Amino acid sequence: xxxxxxxxxxxxxxxxxxxxxxxxxxxxxxxxxxxxxxxxxxxxxxxxxxxxxxxxxxxxxxxxxxxxxxxxxxxxxxxxxxxxxxxxxxxxxxxxxxxxxxxxxxxxxxxxxxxxxxxxxxxxxxxxxxxxxxxxxxxxxxxxxxxxxxxxxxxxxxxxxxxxxxxxxxxxxxxxxxxxxxxxxxxxxxxxxxxxxxxxxxxxxxxxxxxxxxxxxxxxxxxxxxxxxxxxxxxxxxxxxxxxxxxxxxxxxxxxxxxxxxxxxxxxxxxxxxxxxxxxxxxxxxxxxxxxxxxxxxxxxxxxxxxxxxxxxxxxxxxxxxxxxxxxxxxxxxxxxxxxx
Amino acid sequence: xxxxxxxxxxxxxxxxxxxxxxxxxxxxxxxxxxxxxxxxxxxxxxxxxxxxxxxxxxxxxxxxxxxxxxxxxxxxxxxxxxxxxxxxxxxxxxxxxxxxxxxxxxxxxxxxxxxxxxxxxxxxxxxxxxxxxxxxxxxxxxxxxxxxxxxxxxxxxxxxxxxxxxxxxxxxxxxxxxxxxxxxxxxxxxxxxxxxxxxxxxxxxxxxxxxxxxxxxxxxxxxxxxxxxxxxxxxxxxxxxxxxxxxxxxxxxxx
Numbered sequence: 001x002x003x004x005x006x007x008x009x010x011x012x013x014x015x016x017x018x019x020x021x022x023x024x025x026x027x028x029x030x031x032x033x034x035x036x037x038x039x040x041x042x043x044x045x046x047x048x049x050x051x052x053x054x055x056x057x058x059x060x061x062x063x064x065x066x067x068x069x070x071x072x073x074x075x076x077x078x079x080x081x082x083x084x085x086x087x088x089x090x091x092x093x094x095x096x097x098x099x100x101x102x103x104x105x106x107x108x109x110x111x112x113x114x115x116x117x118x119x120x121x122x123x124x125x126x127x128x129x130x131x132x133x134x135x136x137x138x139x140x141x142x143x144x145x146x147x148x149x150x151x152x153x154x155x156x157x158x159x160x161x162x163x164x165x166x167x168x169x170x171x172x173x174x175x176x177x178x179x180x181x182x183x184x185x186x187x188x189x190x191x192x193x194x195x196x197x198x199x200x201x202x203x204x205x206x207x208x209x210x211x212x213x214x215x216x217x218x219x220x221x222x223x224x225x226x227x228x229x230x231x232x233x234x235x236x237x238x239x240x241x242x243x244x245x246x247x248x249x250x251x252x253x254x255x256x257x258x259x260x261x262x263x264x265x266x267x268x269x270x271x272x273x274x275x276x277x278x279x280x281x282x283x284x285x286x287x288x289x290x291x292x293x294x295x296x297x298x299x300x301x302x303x304x305x306x307x308x309x310x311x312x313x314x315x316x317x318x319x320x321x322x323x324x325x326x327x328x329x330x331x332x333x334x335x336x337x338x339x340x341x
Numbered sequence: 342x343x344x345x346x347x348x349x350x351x352x353x354x355x356x357x358x359x360x361x362x363x364x365x366x367x368x369x370x371x372x373x374x375x376x377x378x379x380x381x382x383x384x385x386x387x388x389x390x391x392x393x394x395x396x397x398x399x400x401x402x403x404x405x406x407x408x409x410x411x412x413x414x415x416x417x418x419x420x421x422x423x424x425x426x427x428x429x430x431x432x433x434x435x436x437x438x439x440x441x442x443x444x445x446x447x448x449x450x451x452x453x454x455x456x457x458x459x460x461x462x463x464x465x466x467x468x469x470x471x472x473x474x475x476x477x478x479x480x481x482x483x484x485x486x487x488x489x490x491x492x493x494x495x496x497x498x499x500x501x502x503x504x505x506x507x508x509x510x511x512x513x514x515x516x517x518x519x520x521x522x523x524x525x526x527x528x529x530x531x532x533x534x535x536x537x538x539x540x541x542x543x544x545x546x547x548x549x550x551x552x553x554x555x556x557x558x559x560x561x562x563x564x565x566x567x568x569x570x571x572x573x574x575x576x577x578x579x580x581x582x583x584x585x586x587x588x589x590x591x592x593x594x595x596x
Contacts, residue, residue, distance in 0.1 A: 018482040022460035208452040214432040223418030224447045
């Protein structure tokens with residue numbers, strides 16, 4: 001009897017431990033504060049580089065939206081710039097054609113427009129996977145770009161919509177030459193969106209996305225409405241990319257059709273993979289390192305700067321397959337094992 | 342009362358090759374039926390047709406009397422039709438517990454929730470642990486599936502199917518690929534399944550088939566060769582000729 005008692009006690013303990021793990025998974029961990037502290041510290045350390053800093057934050061937001069679909073749901077897309085572009089042009093056209101320039105509500109409008117396009121295209125495209133999907137997403141972005149080009153009377157074509165003047169933030173804070181307000185504005189938006197994305201990732205829905213990435217056959221077999229799940233997350237990611245695009249227009253005060261470029265889709269994917277997919281903070285690490293390197297190399301050699309970026313990528317692919325954060329994780333494990341032995 | 346699962350005149354061809362030919366099959370509530378047949382007889386294809394992973398070219402599939410031929414695989418699963426795969430289809434990068442919670446979450450529509458934390462519902466975790474407990478997998482619950490030995494992974498495959506709370510369960514060679522020293526674990530689980538669940542099992546090991554099944558369907562070249570009780574099948578000279586004869590030398594376990 002005593003033996004079976006201890007056995008069942010052990011079982012209850014094992015159950016408690018397992019339950020505790022799942023209950024604690026989503027809890028906030030202190031290292032998560034680090035990127036935000038760095039972002040705030042950067043504001044005080046590099047006050048004259050805040051225009052650049054704002055652009056970095058926008059790319060973090062853009063990469064974060066891609067992480068939701070690529071890193072979590074496993075949707076491979078080469079047309080994510082489509083939604084960035086829709087958002088950018090929603091902001092641009094609201095000012096240039098309708099004279100509406102209130103920044104915050106513009107973000108909502110951009111999210112809605114990009115989300116709508118994400119919903120419609122996603123509904124059709126997400127029946128496909130792999131290379132087919134890659135080509136179809138790429139084609140979508142090109143088609144949107146060409147539509148803009150066709151109606152350059154509205155979009156301004158490749159000359160773009162220059163000289164857009166945004167209303168002061170909250171009707172109070174006007175934009176300074178050094179981009180200080182812009183930086184804090186972008187950081188604030190990023191923080192709010194990040195909170196939403198983090199909730200989604202750790203929700204049962206987020207788990208289902210991971211399930212689709214891990215084994216879609218099994219998801220069908222357990223009754224998951226896979227297509228609906230994919231369209232839902234694609235729409236959300238599109239909306240977030242739209243917000244990033246709108247921020248881009250607002251902080252640069254101009255927008256051209258190059259926002260739809262394949263370059264833009266590829267760049268954001270490279271950033272994310274560089275940082276590490278499916279881990280939220282990969283978007284931060286990847287975008288920051290890529291943008292800083294790009295900035296550094298382009299100053300070092302204005303004609304030859306892409307070589308540096310290329311080298312960085314080759315090194316990342318060879319030695320950091322799971323991205324920079326994966327590399328840090330491995331290093332951490334290695335050190336803790338060394339300490340133990 | 343209508344059968345738990347009924348298959349009527351099911352046909353399917355891959356190109357010019359017919360792999361399922363006019364198959365009729367009926368599973369009463371609580372049925373224990375084995376589906377046997379030589380390699381390439383179309384057993385797994387039949388399971389894929391029943392679950393909706395494949396579409397039939399003609400014929401009907403009925404679950405509790407309702408025609409489900411046109412419904413999606415996921416819809417069939419939600420209506421109580423579960424399966425295991427011949428080759429594991431698991432979330433290998435997730436823990437065993439997460440595999441189970443995912444299944445329960447999708448079954449109950451929990452996974453429509455974008456806001457609540459996935460671990461916040463204790464009832465889901467408790468149920469997942471109950472399923473793992475009954476298959477003695479609790480100690481493995483926090484291990485990643487890919488870190489488990491294959492035999493244990495096979496048990497997770499069954500645990501997932503059971504967590505769906507199915508009324509009809511299709512087991513595609515549950516002990517395939519498992520060393521015989523461990524396969525009895527899996528077969529014990531199969532033998533102890535809820536008597537209300539209608540079970541169709543594909544299995545090559547005749548000892549298992551004769552021990553477990555109350556009825557046997559023999560499939561040969563995509564068509565039903567014969568139905569019968571284990572005793573009838575064993576006594577059937579034709580079946581011995583096409584199938585049981587091969588069993589003597591214990592051919593490959595893949596079908």
